[in-house]
Each structure stands twice: as C-alpha cells, then as structure tokens.
Amino acid sequence: MFSYIIKRILILIPTWILLGILIFFIINMIPGDPVAIMLGTESAENAEIIRERMGLNKPIVERLGIWIFDLLRGDLGESYFLGRSVAQSIxxxxxxxxxxxxxxxxxxxxxxxxxxxxxxxxxxxxxxxxxxxxxxxxxxxxxxxxxxxxxxxxxxxxxxxxxxxxxxxxxxxxxxxxxxxxxxxxxxxxxxxxxxxxxxxxxxxxxxxxxxxxxxxxxxxxxxxxxxxxxxxxxxxxxxxxxxxxxxxxxxxxxxxxxxxxxxxxxxxxxxxxxxxxxxxxxxxxxxxxxxxxxxxxxxxxxxxxxxxxxxxxxx
Amino acid sequence: MKRHIILILLLACTATFAFGAAQKEATTSVFRAAMTTNPLSLDEGFSSTTATRQTSAYIFETLFTFGDAYDIIPQLVDTYTVSADRLVYDMQLRKGIKFHNGKEMTAEDVKASFDRFVTGTHLAGATFKEVKSLEITGPYSIRFTLGAPITLLESLALPPRMIIIPKEIAEKNKTNELRGADVIGTGPYKLGEWLPDVHVKFLKFTDYVPDSRYDKATGLGGKRIAMFDEIFFLPVPEAESRIAGLETGEFDFAESIPVTSYSRISKNSNVISSIVKPRWSILVELNHAEPPMNNLDFRKALVHALDMGKVLQAVSSGVGTFVRLDPSLFAEEQAYFTTIGSGGIYNNQDLAKVKEYLAKAGYKGEQITYLVNKDFDWMYKACISLSEQWQAAGINVKLEFYDWASQIKKAQSLKGWHINQTGWSPRLDPAVVISSFKSGLVTSYNYANPKMDKLLDDIRIGNDFTVRKSIWDQIQKLVWDDIANIKIGDYFELEAINKKYQGFTSFYVIPRFWNVSAK
Structure with missing residues (x-):
C-alpha cells in the first residue's frame, strides 16, 4: 500500500510539469493584453513601458523559463491587478x-x-x-x-x-x-x-x-x-x-x-x-x-x- | 415514511438557519453599494478604469476638480493667480488639511506627489510635458512654470487624476502602485480594506476638513461630508443579483441596472431610481489605413446607411428614456456640446446617396470587418442593428466577436479590421479627446489630418472658455467632415438607491455617497 502511494506520487510529478507548461502556453497564447486593460481605451502612450515592467516584452519561452524557475522556488508570482501575490490570492x-x-x-x-x-x-x-x-x-x-x-x-x-x-x-x-x-x-x-x-x-x-x-x-x-x-x-x-x-x-x-x-x-x-x-x-x-x-x-x-x-x- | 423524515429534516435545517436572529451592526452606520465590478487598482496613476476612479474619489483629492456643471473648481488649492502670458501659476494651498495618517498637507507633499505622478506612474503620459518646474514657494504655496500656456488646471483635475499623497509615501512608491497601508489621501473616507472580488471598505475619516468655501458638495468637490461610518463597495457583476439584493435590502444602492428592469424598479416603493445622464456615447471607431476605410466617400456611405433611431431603439429595448439622438462628442449637459458639422449627415439615412458614394469609392463588395463584443450588452445590441443596416445598404459587413480585452488588443494592432464598436464615458474636457484624433497615436487608428493636429494643439492652450469652445466647435465639425469616427447617440444607465436615504444624485461615472444620509 505504502509503495503504491509513493509510486502514484512519483507519477504526479511529470503530469504536474506537463500540466504547467500546457497551462502557460494556453493562457499566454489567447488574444488580449493586460496592458490594454490597465490603460483602458483613452491612452496607449505608456504601453511599452508597462509591458516592460510586467516582463511581457520578453519572448514567451523566456517567460516560461522564468515562471518555472520561480515555481521551483515556491513563488507563484505577483498578480497584475489584485495588489497581492498569486499565492495569497489563492x-x-x-x-x-x-x-x-x-x-x-x-x-x-x-x-x-x-x-x-x-x-x-x-x-x-x-x-x-x-x-x-x-x-x-x-x-x-x-x-x-x-x-x-x-x-x-x-x-x-x-x-x-x-x-x-x-x-x-x-x-x-x-x-x-x-x-x-x-x-x-x-x-x-x-x-x-x-x-x-x-x-x-x-x-x-x-x-x-x-x-x-x-x-x-x-x-x-x-x-x-x-x-x-x-x-x-x-x-x-x-x-x-x-x-x-x-x-x-x-x-x-x-x-x-x-x-x-x-x-x-x-x-x-x-x-x-x-x-x-x-x-x-x-x-x-x-x-x-x-x-x-x-x-x-x-x-x-x-x-x-x-x-x-x-x-x-x-x-x- | 423515510421520505417524510428526509423532508422534515430538510425543512428543519432550513428553518433553523433562516429564522435565527441576523447579526447586525448596531452602532455603526453602514452603507452597502452593489457595483458592477472590482477596481483593478486603487491608484489612479496605475489604472484608468471606471472602478478605480469610483473608489479613488472617496480616498484621494486633487488640487483642482470638477463641479456639477463639469466646471473646474479648486479643491486642495485655496487661491491661485495666473500670469498674463499664462506661463506661471502661483497657488496657495488650503491649510489644516490632514492626510489619513494624521500628517498635515504641505507644499512638500504636493511637489512629491506631482514628481511621482509624472515620472513614476503608468498613466501620466504627456499630460504635463510642458510643465518646466514645480517650485515650493512657501510651506503652503507652490508655483508651476510652464513652457507653453497649456490647460494646467484642467490637466490637474482630469482623470487619471494627479492625486495628492504624503511626501514619504510618494517617495517610497516612486514607481510602484499604492497598496495596503500606503493608500493614504486627504478624502472624506480612508481605506479600511480592499479584498478583490469581495469588497472595498471605506471608513469615515474623522479629521476630514470639509471645504467651507462651498455651501454643498458639487461634482467631485465642494463641501463633502462623510455621513456614514462605513461604506462598502461590493462587486456584483450579475445584474439580477444586484437587483435582488437591492429589493431584499441587502444593498442600499445598485449601479448599472438593465433598462429592461426599469418598470420593475420604478414600481418598487422602497427604492428611488436615478438615471445617469450623460453616461455613454455610443460610437464606432474606424481604421483609416485599411482600404476602403481610407476613402472619405466610403465613410460617408457608412453614415448615410444609418437610421440612428433604430440603433438606439435596439440598445434601449424600446425604453426611450435611456437613449438620445446626439451627434456631439460632448453631451448637452456639458459646456462643449455642439451639433456643428452634423447637419445633413448625422441620422440622415439615404440609400440613394449610399449607392452614389459607394460607386465613387469604387467599392466592389469587399468584406468590412467589424470588431464587436458581448461584454457590454448595449454594444452588442448596437452592433447587431448597425450591421443589419449596413448589410441592407449593400455594405458587406462581417462581425468579429471578441471579449473586451481581446477587442482592445485587436483594435490597437491597427490591422485586419475596419470598424471597432466602442463607447465613450463622458469626456470631461476637450484635452481628453486629443488621443482619439491626433495623428500618429495608436488610439487615433491611423486617422491623420494636419488641420486637426493644429486644432488639437490649440485646444491644449489654456485660453478662456470662449476661445476653447470655438476651437472645439471646429474640431467637432472636422470630425463630421472627415468622418473620423461615427457617433450614434447617447445611452444612459439606471441606478437606484434605497428610499430611506436622502441627498443622492447621479453624476459622471462616480456614485457619490458623501453628503448622503438616512432620512
């Protein structure tokens, strides 16, 4: 029984990593832009500056790497809009x-x-x-x-x-x-x-x-x-x-x-x-x-x- | 028998939980407002959404603000003088104004707030680029020196507002959004708690000094008095839930009630309905670089194909109180309202002219992509009516649906679309409209006319109202001459408050509960 549980937990690890990568790509590839939401329709002058601050100007693969690296350190990141960390929000x-x-x-x-x-x-x-x-x-x-x-x-x-x-x-x-x-x-x-x-x-x-x-x-x-x-x-x-x-x-x-x-x-x-x-x-x-x-x-x-x-x- | 037992048990549970004494705040006066959404930030320098403006108005104040007639009035400034060349503004600040942390506001705080807003926040943009310096000329006095005579007072009042915060908070959050304990202003309410998707809780600021220069509150300023100990802004995105909560008395106020519920709300003797007028300008923006939209004749054909009244009927589900034919980008309640330039083109459906203009434009039935969304019900209804009218006039319009975030992104990509369905909140000053028509800006969607650029530069000059109004009239005329965008009409929103309160009136996009009290 104990070895079965260990085996099941070990299987969870690759499933979990695959899931993370899949989630990252799906959400990042749907159209839309948090910067546009933040700025609204009246002003788009500072869009590039904000994109840089959010890290959205980096290539998607680099962003995935940063996200996984942070995940491994137990850091789920910071929400763009909620004024708190993702972990706290959850x-x-x-x-x-x-x-x-x-x-x-x-x-x-x-x-x-x-x-x-x-x-x-x-x-x-x-x-x-x-x-x-x-x-x-x-x-x-x-x-x-x-x-x-x-x-x-x-x-x-x-x-x-x-x-x-x-x-x-x-x-x-x-x-x-x-x-x-x-x-x-x-x-x-x-x-x-x-x-x-x-x-x-x-x-x-x-x-x-x-x-x-x-x-x-x-x-x-x-x-x-x-x-x-x-x-x-x-x-x-x-x-x-x-x-x-x-x-x-x-x-x-x-x-x-x-x-x-x-x-x-x-x-x-x-x-x-x-x-x-x-x-x-x-x-x-x-x-x-x-x-x-x-x-x-x-x-x-x-x-x-x-x-x-x-x-x-x-x-x- | 067993079924009966189960039923009895269920009923017993129901009764136990339902009839027990409800816990109520006995001593504090609490006001609960059901709002449509959650603020994305409490800092106006970092979000220009309506929900942010709504919450910010309670916590923060500015040097100048808007009165009921959308006129500029001083708020934290006591008196001011302007030099003859309009390049130097000397301002005396009100004395004895306290921040929520107990500190008195001085010129140091104003300078630090200005520096942070201009250099560190997301939304300052180019608003203050002509300000050469802001000097502290005394503990309660400041001097703005300008490089060009821009509309400084309007810029200080316009959202996103240059909020005044304590110097140490401004310096600590030079490039960061204000959060938690750093959300400190001089407003009649201070931040109690912000739990996203749960509530924003405001607490009465007992050291608030009402502005005794005014008899009563006006616009976002005047003599504001916090009457309730606590105000809760509760995000309730579902309209039916807002109405139900208002009817059961769980909410004291509900914003943005569907017009289809107007008769239901009007019949309810426990609530008073209020129409927010002006609220939305329904309009479509055009991508001027995408053929055939770059052809003025084609754009004229688009306008002549439309019976605006039919669109408004669809938007309001036939409840005429909530819509108004209006060709002006400023509503008739505002000082810059004008119908100049709209004669013979606005709401002048003429299918023969459409045919003639389409032929002149060499239109051969190419597909016209129309960006739309269902996030805003009234936009959806408008786009259905508009597309049907265009199709009936022989214009091959194809609707492309997005959610609001994607639609903005797609529109700002400037590619692959011709028409963008949108709506404008009331523009408080012509300066706000610059980004929609100035050549080279993303939000002008490839519209470019040197004559318009010159007029937009002129309207930024801090002339008196008569001069600016005449410039604005020329801008509005040019908008119609060029068909820079197409104004369809006005759409108003319904909100309602419990009858037990007095002193509430609708204004702009911000429900004002200061000076509102129980009868």
Missing amino acids: LERIPVTLSLAFFGMLFSVIIGIPLGILASLKPNSLRDTSIMGFSLLGISIPEFFLGLLLIYALSLGLNLFPSGGYSPLSRGAFSWIRSLFLPSLSIGIIWSAYIARLMRSSMLEVLNQDFITTARAKGQTEYIVVMKHALRNGILPIVTAIGMIFALLLSGAFITEYLFRLPGAGSLIISSIKKRDYPVVQGGLLFFASSILLVNLLVDILYAFIDPRIKYGKKS
Whole structure:
C-alpha cells in the first residue's frame, strides 16, 4: 500500500510539469493584453513601458523559463491587478471554495443517495419514475437558472436567506452557513440528480446478485439486506463519483459563485482570464489541477478501506 | 415514511438557519453599494478604469476638480493667480488639511506627489510635458512654470487624476502602485480594506476638513461630508443579483441596472431610481489605413446607411428614456456640446446617396470587418442593428466577436479590421479627446489630418472658455467632415438607491455617497 502511494506520487510529478507548461502556453497564447486593460481605451502612450515592467516584452519561452524557475522556488508570482501575490490570492479563496464544495457535496449526498436507494427498491414503479424524473430535471436544469429560482423563492419571496455574498466562519457559524445555504443547495440539487441515478443503477445491479437472495433466504430483514449488504457493495461507484465531484467543486463552481457573489476559486480564475492576469491564471489553474490530482489519489486509497477485496501493490 | 423524515429534516435545517436572529451592526452606520465590478487598482496613476476612479474619489483629492456643471473648481488649492502670458501659476494651498495618517498637507507633499505622478506612474503620459518646474514657494504655496500656456488646471483635475499623497509615501512608491497601508489621501473616507472580488471598505475619516468655501458638495468637490461610518463597495457583476439584493435590502444602492428592469424598479416603493445622464456615447471607431476605410466617400456611405433611431431603439429595448439622438462628442449637459458639422449627415439615412458614394469609392463588395463584443450588452445590441443596416445598404459587413480585452488588443494592432464598436464615458474636457484624433497615436487608428493636429494643439492652450469652445466647435465639425469616427447617440444607465436615504444624485461615472444620509 505504502509503495503504491509513493509510486502514484512519483507519477504526479511529470503530469504536474506537463500540466504547467500546457497551462502557460494556453493562457499566454489567447488574444488580449493586460496592458490594454490597465490603460483602458483613452491612452496607449505608456504601453511599452508597462509591458516592460510586467516582463511581457520578453519572448514567451523566456517567460516560461522564468515562471518555472520561480515555481521551483515556491513563488507563484505577483498578480497584475489584485495588489497581492498569486499565492495569497489563492489562499484567500480556499475557505470559500472548500466551504461551498463541502456543503454542496453534503446536499448532493443527503438528497442523492436516499433518492437513488428508494428508486432502486421498486424499479419501474411510480416512485422510481418520479425520482428519475426529478433526476432528469436536475441534470438538465442550467445552474444559473436554478440559482435564480432559489433566489426568487427563498430570498426575494420568503426572505429566508441572503440573495448572495459570503460571510466567513470567523464572523460566526450561523451567518457562515446562512450565506452558503442557497449556493450549496443549488449545487447540491444538480449533483444529487447525478448521484441518485448512479446510486439507483449500482443498487439495482447489486440487488440482483446471488448473495442478496441468500441474505433474504436466511430471513434477514429488508432493512439489513439493503442497508448492510447491498449498500456497502453498491456505494463504491458513488465514492468515485463523489471524489470527482468534490475535486471539480474545489476548482470552483464559477456560475454559482458569480450568481451568489461568492469570492471563490472559480470567480478568481474567470475574472483573471477576462483581465488577462497571466500569473493568477497560471498559478491558480496549476494549483487547482494539482488538487484534482491529489483528490483522485485519495479516492483510490479510500477504495482499499471501503472494499477489503481491493489490495494495492500486491499481485493477485 | 423515510421520505417524510428526509423532508422534515430538510425543512428543519432550513428553518433553523433562516429564522435565527441576523447579526447586525448596531452602532455603526453602514452603507452597502452593489457595483458592477472590482477596481483593478486603487491608484489612479496605475489604472484608468471606471472602478478605480469610483473608489479613488472617496480616498484621494486633487488640487483642482470638477463641479456639477463639469466646471473646474479648486479643491486642495485655496487661491491661485495666473500670469498674463499664462506661463506661471502661483497657488496657495488650503491649510489644516490632514492626510489619513494624521500628517498635515504641505507644499512638500504636493511637489512629491506631482514628481511621482509624472515620472513614476503608468498613466501620466504627456499630460504635463510642458510643465518646466514645480517650485515650493512657501510651506503652503507652490508655483508651476510652464513652457507653453497649456490647460494646467484642467490637466490637474482630469482623470487619471494627479492625486495628492504624503511626501514619504510618494517617495517610497516612486514607481510602484499604492497598496495596503500606503493608500493614504486627504478624502472624506480612508481605506479600511480592499479584498478583490469581495469588497472595498471605506471608513469615515474623522479629521476630514470639509471645504467651507462651498455651501454643498458639487461634482467631485465642494463641501463633502462623510455621513456614514462605513461604506462598502461590493462587486456584483450579475445584474439580477444586484437587483435582488437591492429589493431584499441587502444593498442600499445598485449601479448599472438593465433598462429592461426599469418598470420593475420604478414600481418598487422602497427604492428611488436615478438615471445617469450623460453616461455613454455610443460610437464606432474606424481604421483609416485599411482600404476602403481610407476613402472619405466610403465613410460617408457608412453614415448615410444609418437610421440612428433604430440603433438606439435596439440598445434601449424600446425604453426611450435611456437613449438620445446626439451627434456631439460632448453631451448637452456639458459646456462643449455642439451639433456643428452634423447637419445633413448625422441620422440622415439615404440609400440613394449610399449607392452614389459607394460607386465613387469604387467599392466592389469587399468584406468590412467589424470588431464587436458581448461584454457590454448595449454594444452588442448596437452592433447587431448597425450591421443589419449596413448589410441592407449593400455594405458587406462581417462581425468579429471578441471579449473586451481581446477587442482592445485587436483594435490597437491597427490591422485586419475596419470598424471597432466602442463607447465613450463622458469626456470631461476637450484635452481628453486629443488621443482619439491626433495623428500618429495608436488610439487615433491611423486617422491623420494636419488641420486637426493644429486644432488639437490649440485646444491644449489654456485660453478662456470662449476661445476653447470655438476651437472645439471646429474640431467637432472636422470630425463630421472627415468622418473620423461615427457617433450614434447617447445611452444612459439606471441606478437606484434605497428610499430611506436622502441627498443622492447621479453624476459622471462616480456614485457619490458623501453628503448622503438616512432620512
């Protein structure tokens, strides 16, 4: 197990370098100019001086070399527009992104898993069709539209939650959760639809297997059969999905953040792309891509704990 | 049963979080403004964006500034004299003005601020190149000596503004942007905190000395008084979120509300809507080096193909209150407004003339590349209407979409395009327009006319208003004679404030919350 983890981490290194180079070239090759954004359209007189100060007058390969050299020293660079370093900019967003990812995930699991199980117990029944209908709606509904519906219903209509904004945990758990409730619910509903479908098909597969018939034949209650025998086996694909969803949410749920005014990772990356704030986009994408790689690794390790049949690093 | 349990649990969670007592600031008066975007910098020497100007106006002051009528008024200067040849300006500074760090402002600070602005910042450009020297003639007096009689007072007031900061801060940040604790000015509010994408927090500056020469606040100056303890500028890029927050009372103010929401906002008894007039000049810039745009007859054909009213209707979604036919680069609220030169050409759609001019220009249906974007909804709507009208007139216009950053870059490359969709914020003085028409500058897009160059040189001379106005009239006429660019009309923006406040009026691109108070 330990050697497997080391091996996986070693594989991460070339992936990470390749990713960095790719990110650098993609962001630097799209049209646009941070200098033009800074100067606006009224004046272009000092453009060359500013370009020199930003280091943008150097050839792209030289800039890549400087960036990688700085990266190896642990320096992600300085934002052109945020008045702070890239590392600080990212660190400031992490609590928001983590909170949103956590609560979004929580909602999707709380809603998705029970719905998937309920649907699988009576396949093709009215209950199953209704749940799958809800799931189809959840998958199809645009994030933006669902967010607006929630704002209109629960904020404007019933005045239960703020329409947006983020209140950090340091200002109190109550206002923190309250500020995250609507955006998390919005994310949760969408991903719960996906989880419910996955849970249903996984459970259906397990419930048709011989050991479930054996368990029932032994006279075990339906609750034990489903919750102990079937669920433990059926949950594996869900763990993978949850890992992937969580990793995706860590890199930012831009539309939700944008709509609910959450200063998270997604809005940082998108607003930096708009402004061509190259250091932030490069550093940010690399950071969040790395977090996806790490979450994937963690999910693989978690597998071994959930399913004792999986043994890493041993030949079967 | 299980489903019921889940539902009950969810409802219980909802109720717990929703009905609890909201935490409120009990003792401090706080004003929250939902703004469209985030400043790129708090230092006007390093960013000329609207958001930077909006925040800077609260923190920093200048020697001169603009009044409500876009007139030049002294701010940190008490009195001044100008020599007969307009080459020497002696200025007495106001005494007892404190910086946010507690230090009193003196002539030393003004000189250090000027030196930094001219030599160290990104945006000073050539504005002060004729200033031969700035001398300290006393603890509170300075003397500008000029090499040519330029419009010094206007230049000192125009954005990007030459902000006055403490000498030690200016010297410490000679070529650097002001950040964090170095953001120190003399304005009615000091910087509390700037968290990009979260907020800019202003704190009331208790040692601020209101300018008692005026009865009330005017423009960006006058008798400004900080009424709120704290003001938050919250970047809320999504219009629906700004409106929702205003309606729920989370925001006290929202800027740039879509005109399609005008009736909704007007019907809301809790808010007062306000129209920012003037706000945008809708215009298209032309690449004068790219054939056939280098041919005046072709440019005339472009203008005669247009019914400007139709474009404005599209831009405003039919809400006429927000648009105005206007051929002038200065709005009618401004002193330099003129319609000279536009007669018979502006909004004079004549397809027979289009045909005639196209034939004269030898136009054979070559593709005309039109740079456009969707970042600004009104620009997008304008370009759709304009391109349809040009195509209907037989001009083969092809839209090329960019995001705003790419569009600016592409336009300034001066290659591969003919028409550039843009919009101008109100120009505060004819001096600001020089960069759009002076030959050889990137932002004049290859337009060159020696007569225009001479007029632009003349308008920089610090003559009295009547002389400058007559020069500006000639410039505006030449813009139409040469079709240097095409002004389509004016577009205004909607903003709204909670009804519980009084004293707010819209001005320029800067919402002013000084002198605004709770009823």
